[in-house]
Amino acid sequence: MGGGLLTSAPLPRSFFDRPSHEVAPDLLGRVLVHGPVAVRLTEVEAYGGPGEDPAAHTYRGRTPRNAVMFGPPGHLYVYFTYGMHFCANLVCLPEEHGSAVLLRAGEIVAGLDLARERRTVNGDGSRRIPDRDLARGPARLATALGLKREHNGLDAVVEGAPRLKGAPGLKGAPGLEGAPGGFTRLGLTGVPAGAAAVLEGVPPEPDTIRSGPRTGISTAKDTPWRFWIDGDPTVSPYRAHVPRRRSTAATSVGEAPSS
DNA sequence: ATGCAGATAATCT
DNA sequence: GATTATCTGCATG
Numbered sequence: 001m002g003g004g005l006l007t008s009a010p011l012p013r014s015f016f017d018r019p020s021h022e023v024a025p026d027l028l029g030r031v032l033v034h035g036p037v038a039v040r041l042t043e044v045e046a047y048g049g050p051g052e053d054p055a056a057h058t059y060r061g062r063t064p065r066n067a068v069m070f071g072p073p074g075h076l077y078v079y080f081t082y083g084m085h086f087c088a089n090l091v092c093l094p095e096e097h098g099s100a101v102l103l104r105a106g107e108i109v110a111g112l113d114l115a116r117e118r119r120t121v122n123g124d125g126s127r128r129i130p131d132r133d134l135a136r137g138p139a140r141l142a143t144a145l146g147l148k149r150e151h152n153g154l155d156a157v158v159e160g161a162p163r164l165k166g167a168p169g170l171k172g173a174p175g176l177e178g179a180p181g182g183f184t185r186l187g188l189t190g191v192p193a194g195a196a197a198v199l200e201g202v203p204p205e206p207d208t209i210r211s212g213p214r215t216g217i218s219t220a221k222d223t224p225w226r227f228w229i230d231g232d233p234t235v236s237p238y239r240a241h242v243p244r245r246r247s248t249a250a251t252s253v254g255e256a257p258s259s
Numbered sequence: 260a261t262g263c264a265g266a267t268a269a270t271c272t
Numbered sequence: 273g274a275t276t277a278t279c280t281g282c283a284t285g
Contacts, residue, residue, distance in 0.1 A: 045277070055277070065270065082278050083267030089277090102277055121280080139278050216277055239278085244264085 008199040013157045015198075016073035020046035020092040020099040025209050025227040027090070027101060031201040033162065033191050034145040037111030039135050040201060041103060043228040043235045045214045047089070049098040054219040058098035069098045074157035076196060078147050085139035088147045090156060090198065104215070104226070105236045106135045108144060110188045115144040137236045151196070158197040162190035204229045216241050 008031065016023055024046040032039050047056040057066045057079065068077040069091055077089040077100050089100035108115045108131065115134050121127045135141040142148075191197050214226045218241045228235045 047277075057277075060271085063270080079277085080269060081276055083269070083276090085278050087277065104277085137278070214277070218276085241277095242263085244275085 007161050007163055008201055009161055010158050011074075011198045011200055013072070013074045016090060016092050016157075017094060018092060020048060020101050021225050023090070023092045024101045024225065025211070026203070027103075027198075028209060028227060028229050029201050029203040031109060031199040032103065032106070032145065032156070033110070033188060033197045033199060034147060034151070035111070035191075035194055036188065037115050037145050038109050038188055038199075039103075039106035039141060039145060040109045041106045042232040043105035043226070045102040045104055045227070046092075046225040047100055047102060049093075053099075053223070055214060055217040055223070056099070062098070066098065068153045069100050070096055071153070074155060074198075076147065076151055076154045076156055078142065078149065078152040078154075080149060081139075086142040086148050087138040088142045088145070088151075102138055103141055104138045105228075105234050106141055107132070107232070107234045108134050114146075118143050118146060132233045136234050154196050156196040156198050158191060158195060160190055162188060162197060162199060212238075215239055218243065 011030065015026070024044045027041050027044050030041050032041060047053055047058075049056065050058050050061050053059055058069050062070050065079060066077070068075060069089070071091060072095050073091050073093060075091045077091055078086055079089075080086055087102060089102045092099045092101060112131070112134075116129070116131070119129050119134050119140065121129070133140065135144045208230045209227060210230045211224045211227045213221055213224055215236070216239055221241075
């Protein structure tokens, strides 16, 4: 092998038509493409439906924000949070179920230059972000892929066979030389501009998949629905949920405002 | 390495 | 009015 045009088929909609905690570990090693940028997924979290998962956005039922999660599987649910970040999910199960998989981290395997550009802090590029941090975290991943409000609901299931032009001499499996720890550039064709797709990629060996509690949530802390590839440098550091107190003292109990 | 504070606004109670 | 499926920078050991 080496350098030839190789094919990685898009995953069919039926792939996503399963419970999110089954889809999630199966998404590891898969490749999410959005336009010219592609990410090999290394860390994900499953979220369940209404009444069954207190940490899920759909726990209390359908709202305007979470409507896409109640739509058909294989679509992107992109939400805005903390006043500045977007995060992306893939919807699971048939319509009305309201479950999805949060895409937490991955390795950029195509469109590296554009991903770097999107992730520069000061537009002048005075701060250089290490490549392994480009998509190391859900908001970082969404930024690197260019996923924003207008991509909420975008279908990530496409027809056809996207081609990946692999570079020679790199270790790894067909079409996706990006073995854990390695970085490569892949040329991508076959995905329409502005469209998204999830390619089958190369799933990791089952015994390298780890699972544990989800990150940054205040409920259901014991549900081990975070999945990642052991030892991969692009997996995000675990952060426990930290309740933040308002900085003003306006609400302190028993304290009347001074005149 | 780990920890904390601030940013900043949609969404829900 | 409170919370939030987060990130960055600055502080400290």
